[in-house]
Amino acid sequence: MVMAQSLFIALKAGDPDCQIDVLAPGWTFPLLEKMPEVTRSIAMPLSHGQFGLAERIKLGRQLRSEAYTRAIVLPNSWKSALVPFFASIPVRTGYIGECRWGLLNDARRLDKQKLTMTVQRFVALASPKNAEQPPAYPIPTLPIDPAQQAAVTETFQIQAGGNILALCPGAEYGPAKRWPSGHFAELARRKLAEGWQVWLFGSEKDRAVTGDINQKAGGSCVDFAGRTQLDQALDLLSLATAVVSNDSGLMHMAAALDKPLIAIYGSSDPGFTPPLHAKAQIVSLHLNCAPCFRRVCLLYPEDHPDHAHCLTGISPERILALLAG
Template identity: 65%
Template sequence: MVELRPLNVSLSAARILIIGPSWVGDMVMAQSLFISLKQTHPDCLIDVLAPAWSAALLARMPQINQAIALPLSHGQLALSTRIKLGRQLSQQHYRQAIVLPNSWKSALPVFFADIPLRTGYIGELRWGLLNDARRLHKQRLPMTVQRFVALGLPANAAPAPAYPLPKLLVSPALQADVRAKFKVSAGSKILAICPGAEYGPAKRWPAAHFAEVARQKHQAGWQVWLFGSVKDQAVAAEIQTLSGGIGRDFTGNTSLGEAVDLLSLASVVLSNDSGLMHVAAALDKQVIAIYGSSDPGFTPPLHPQAKILSLNLPCAPCFKRDCPLGHTRCLTDISPAIVLAAIQP
């Protein structure tokens, strides 16, 4: 069972529980909701119930009072555990819960926590679990971030709300810690490459293209760092082989928090449409985002200077894991030269 901190303020302060998403990019975009809530209710306390990995991101969001680890694996129902968790959460006297995932099971804890106002989209027929169940109008709210922020507003609020940009805060002390641990120097410009994409190959720019960009920036005096999870080690190794081993490969060798802190040292981040792309945008980095099968209008990097590279082919976005036409031209035809031209000198 999770361990909650005792109340440290009077119950007159509004306490809000957010049931957070299960993906890195979505959690970053959820910060726009947290910021919006604090702008509207400056004295509110925001707790987030989410997978344990998300604590590293939430710790870098100053709007969050407490991160509560969901003691379940992704997709696990565990009905009795969710009921017990809800009853435990009832001791925190939340005034409102906002459920960001659309699944039925994600709304169970807030129902059993007896939270007076339980907000979320109808999702999997959650009428009984939510008492502020809203229909999602996809055309009115085309972006994921808009959908999150709208849940923090009254149900009759104007459509397409303005959304504050996510902003992760990395202290100089945290930067110093990762510099010392990984023995890195930030004396020259750093190109951070994020070659993975959890969804599938139709979101991944070719390793050979990444390698060509890495070679040219290295020749210009830049450092090249590669980031990702254990699942991305194979593509990172391929990039290293094709580029002559010029990069520093961090894939699978950092925690999420360490990856965030290292990315905060980068000059430019080149990424597929992935969670780390959203992290980089929230770190105020120059982001070059490559889109293939996904839609940059739905989940773009939330930064005004981010450069989105998409060929807008007639077959895209197809939202498929693998190219149904077998050529993945939406990615392969974005040449290294196009990317290099997008990187500021």
């Protein structure tokens, strides 16, 4: 969603009067509300992986009354193109994906050699088919309301003064994108000893790993995992002095907040989905086996010393040096 903002900005640059409504899961709405380019958020009633043909047809027909002139479909799945089709939107743009001829009438062939980054692929859909590629892409920017920022600090009864290190140790995709919790804990211990606050961020699913980090760091971190709404996490991240994150949604949020950011990459490709900000520093060992895009390391068993070496081989000392520099 953060990378999609680059598309929204490009659309507004081409037509300042255009109205942009976004069909998306409801949990993303707090993020969309931070994007001034978006007029309205529309809830997708189906969760990821659900087909729900009847629900898609019903939603499409409900949206006909909005008289949209164009739809841009970012996911490449066949089912994602159904709602714009049944909404009778005259121009339906997207990549061919899963044989979507007919559902899309402005279908594009994706040239992966020219469009090497996800954000480029999104932004290219704002331009005509014959436009020069790759396109320049605007940098996502999420504005912060000082009043909301103050309200969230009051809600969680925290002091936001001094240096604050935000750690984002989760990654929804799987363990092959997660720097070891012991490494995060060592980072936390060292910065706590220097007088920094250390805040831990993540979803409910990340509570086990943030709890482990906090326990190994002596229980002195502030653990927000599973306790915040998306907009609250955004406001809290905006107070950080620096952020260290795996390749995750929180990483992209930190970049869009203009935070000094260290992004750690293992199985994923830092050239494909990098943090879109000049202040971001990317750390990757660039091993011959990477990027493998695996959820777990299949090259070596867990008890092998080289298991997930693309992550375990990135030392806390290396990250500390970047933070100090």
